Amino acid sequence: MIKRKIIISAFTSIVCISSFIALAYAAANMSVQVRETQIRATPDYFGKIIGKASYGDRVAVEDKKDGWKKVRLKKGGLTGWLNSSALSEKEIKMAAGERGVKETASSSELQLAGKGFNPEVEREFKNRNKEISFQWVDRMEKINISQVEKQKFAKAGELTPEGGR
Amino acid sequence: MKKSDSKKTGFILYPVIVLALVSMTIMQGCQVVTTAAKVGAMTGVITEGQAAGIEKTAVAAEKTQEEITPSQEYYVGRTVAAVITNKYKVYQQDRATQYINTMGQTLATVSDLPETFGGYHFLILDSDEINAFAAPGGLIFISRGLLRCCKTEDAAAAVLAHEIGHVAYRHGLNAIKKSRITSAITTGLLEAGKNLTNSQVAELTTVFEGSIQDITSTLINSGYSRAFETQADKGAVEILKRAGYNPQGLLDMLQTMEKHMKPGGLDFAKTHPAPKARIESINESFSSFPPVDESLKRQARFRRALAGI
Structure with missing residues (x-):
């Protein structure tokens, strides 16, 4: 009776552990889900920039810390830290032949992205709504403040951060 | 093995088992619904077409939280x-x-x-x-x-x-009406991997326009x-x-x-x-x-x- 219980418990725990291993393995590979992001030497935005990654790039996760993940780029093998908000567990595949590949298509059985609301839909929306201008949207998207400028801003304003992510 | 040992093992294992069951339920929740739909079709309670519809809707409902990448x-x-x-x-x-x-x-x-x-x-x-x-x-x-x-x-x-x-x-x-997204998924419009025809792009743009309307009217x-x-x-x-x-x-x-x-x-x-x-x-x-x-x-x-x- 006791033996049977032990066997059942052992079997269930094996099933459980192996499913967790499977889950952990599945999570080990991730995709960049933002248009472009910087790879840093340390897990914070003050860390030195050692490279960049683009939408759809695959990475292997090697470590994690405070909202950051240490990754190895599948293409080229560069290793460094990316903020977790830039990464997705879903695979993002590029659609061949798409114009502006970097900002379109993605797919996998888990994922529905690039073919949904994408540049093609925006174009069709613009055709239907000619009175709506995207001029200011395009202009504001070009305003980018570098990390160095942000640090200068914080220092000049005598901000005393508690530290973020 | 002594009885107290097996009790100990059980004490350690039970939370693990519960956790495993919970995680399996989360992972398979959708499959249960779709399997039920298949069984329903097999037993003649519902038609195969209806079963396919239920399956799609179940999958869609599961995805509405994350489908907008x-x-x-x-x-x-x-x-x-x-x-x-x-x-x-x-x-x-x-x-x-x-x-x-x-x-x-x-x-x-x-x-x-x-x-x-x-x-x-x-x-x-x-x-x-x-x-x-x-x-x-x-x-x-x-x-x-x-x-x-x-x-x-x-x-x-x-x-x-x-x-x-x-x-x-x-x-x-969150301001987008769930029904818009669910229908776009059910009809396959938001599915990846296919090249959409012109009429599908038109249909998807209508969903898009509705979504924009939902958000702007909430904001304004x-x-x-x-x-x-x-x-x-x-x-x-x-x-x-x-x-x-x-x-x-x-x-x-x-x-x-x-x-x-x-x-x-x-x-x-x-x-x-x-x-x-x-x-x-x-x-x-x-x-x-x-x-x-x-x-x-x-x-x-x-x-x-x-x-x-």
């Missing part, structure tokens, strides 16, 4: 922002625009969602209304009227941090739920602390807003809980903050940058 969110946000910048005039003062972008992008870095597909960008609207809008993905608009309610940089930072909170918690996407007319506003205020307090601002700036700004706000106005008076209620709700969640005591340098650059506001 950051890249799709970006395209939704761009169009929402386009609608806003066509309704309102943009305040064109480079120094002020540069200043709120430097402050806003610094704040976004310490939010719970530091990186979005297209990043955070800010514009000032040339309007006396007390108003602000956050389009999904991080395109944020603040009116001159609202900036006039800010007497310090800490207060202005609070306004930006509140809007960043709406973006980070994806409140805009009906406002978010009180729960979302409270969440954005709490998020703002955290962002301000992390960035090194005094969260009291948020309360100061709300007090000034209370004085300036016209009852019956078509701005925050219509879309947001009363400033007093927001202050009470913040006070319930946090112990009091010290008074804002900005450095002279910070106060000086704030005055300089927003001199024309």
